[in-house]
Amino acid sequence: MNKNRLLVFTDLDGTLLDHNSYSTEPASEALALLEENNIPLIFNTSKTRSETIKLRRKLHNNHPFATENGSCLSVPDGYFQGEKKKTVHTTFFGLLYTQIRQVLASIRAEYGFEFTGFGDMAAKEVAHLTGLSADEAVMAKDRDCSEPIVWADTDENLETFKRLLAARNMQLTVGGRFYHVFSVGDKGLAVHWLADYFHAEFPDHHFITIGLGDGINDLPMLNKVDHPILVRPMHGNAPDTSNIENISITDAPGPAGWNRSVINLVHELL
Structure with missing residues (x-):
């Protein structure tokens, strides 16, 4: 068996991207190190495909990526046959966006919950809430399999809302x-899917997975990887990771903490 090969899975907002500026500049040294060592950097994000493709182009990233909290998986055509083409094949899991919007409209009409989804907002409202530019907000609204919502109701009704979603085989994160x-x-x-793809493509290699994220929606990723790293949140409390073995926490929030943790771990493992 050949030497270890690493796969790095990362959240974007508040992790590789600065929470306020959306910049990756503080992580530039680690990004260069991954590139130099041919280590796939796999975006695993709540962002849309449109948003993620734009960032991939900016960072010259040609690797597979997952969007909308893992409900969409995109792989460049021929990537696992050694032919990295520009076109991308995407697999959608579960309900599509229009179907999710229909379910949410039905629940809201019946129970009167107060919440607002991206589909209820104009692009300028999304831009105001997120700090994105007008063009970026349009891409954030270009959704495939999930709906971000602003909850304006009680905590008690939120628990009821979660139960109603679960009864329809849906979830809230x-x-x-x-x-x-x-x-x-x-x-x-x-x-799980992408690690299996890499193992099948390179059966003689020993792959080690690294995952970095800062939020509750990152916990399923951190539970799956060999080396989970909780990126210290810029605001609010960190999610409970007490049940995740081998978890480490960055010494700084956002891309600065991401940078140091990735550099240290790559040097340790290679």
Whole structure:
């Protein structure tokens, strides 16, 4: 068996991307190290495909990626046959966006819950809530399999809302800024699928997985990888990771903490 090969799965907002500026600049040294060592950097994010593809182009990243909390998995055509083409094949898990919107409209009409989804907002409202530009907000609204919502109702009604979603085989998770409603998949599923792909493509290699995230929606990913890293949140409390073995926590929030942890772990494992 050949030497260890690493796979790095990462959340974006508040993790590789600065919570306020969305910059990756503080992580530039670690990004260069991954590139130099041909280590796949796999985005595993609540962002949309449109948003993630734009970032991939900016960072010259040609690897597979998972979007909308693992409900969509995208792989460049021919990637696992050694032909990295520009076109991308995407697998959608569970309900599509229009179907999710229909379920949410039905629940809201019947129970009167107070919440607002991205589909209820104009792009300028999304831009105001997120700090994104107008064009970026349009991409954030270009959804496949999930709906971010702003919950404006009580905590008690939120628990009822979760139960109603579960009865319809849907789920609610918390991201850096919003709740997210989707049906099938999570960030752990994306790790499982892609790790299997890499093992099948390179059966003589020993793959070691690294995962980095800062929120509750990252816990399924951190539970699946060999080396989970909780990126210290910029705001609020860190999620409970007491049941995750081998968990480490960055010494700084956002891409600065991401940078140091990735550099240290890559040097340790290679």
